Amino acid sequence: MADIVSRIESVINATVVNQNSVGGGCIAQSQIIVANDGNEYFLKQGFNNDLFRKEANGLIELEKCGALRTPKVISVDSDYLLLEKISSGVKTSDFFRDFGELLAKLHRYRGPQFGFYEDNYIGSTPQINTCASNTCTDWPQFYFNKRLLYQFRLCEQNGYVDPVFASTFNKLEAKISSILEWENEPPSLLHGDLWGGNYMVDEKGKPALIDPAVYYGHREADLAMTKLFGGFHPDFYQSYHESYPLKPGYEYRENIYLLYHVMNHLNIFGTSYKHQALQLMNSYL
CATH class of the missing domain: 3.30.200.20 (Phosphorylase Kinase; domain 1)
Structure with a gap:
């Protein structure tokens, strides 16, 4: 030190x-x-x-x-x-409305392809963002291979994959294209790990982001992550939708995006997250 x-x-x-x-x-x-x-x-x-x-x-x-x-x-x-050092303050009355509108603005910032110019981390787990020969142009394939399959293989290494888990994941793989078939927006800049512990209220009562796992992806992935531990205030979602409406079916797709983070929690924190991961997969089967 x-x-x-x-x-x-x-x-x-x-x-x-x-x-x-x-x-x-x-x-x-x-x-x-x-x-x-x-x-x-x-x-x-x-x-x-x-x-x-x-x-x-x-x-x-x-x-x-x-x-x-x-x-x-x-x-x-x-x-x-x-x-x-960002000093902590007290939320303004419009805090979550401002937060939703500003996140929509962040998501309008575009990248040339999915991923990022370098791999980084989600928590302490490597997050794979790079593709060979600039081939990160298909979101369902990027999301399955660089997010879900990578976490699944870590689960195998860590001894969490039994025959039921493996069979369920294989069935999900066969459906990934149909689950994400309408996800054809250009790549948006994402915080990547947007839960309640990774934003703060600054000295002016406004939202600030900390501890990112940045990449360019589909914006629904950021919004789904906000709901992993109960969700944000309803004003946040209403303001976001008013600023940048989501396409129909986004509620259906939330679980596939939550699955990445739950599998990551399984790999970091252990078997208490295994049942939740299976539930999320089975919601599509």
């Missing part, structure tokens, strides 16, 4: 005078650090690979579209990520 602090001090051109640990995540260790010039920063550490660099690149990508606020990247290395 002393080495990280000394490197940070050279970046911010100030001395770190206080470090306070904060909660809020199950992946990285987080702190608020205070410099002798009065500035505060948010520091993440606890890994020594490319996870923090990939998170930084995702935040930079989200910032490009000028929709929802994200913490600015101050400095990043293999073992830390230093961000602007």
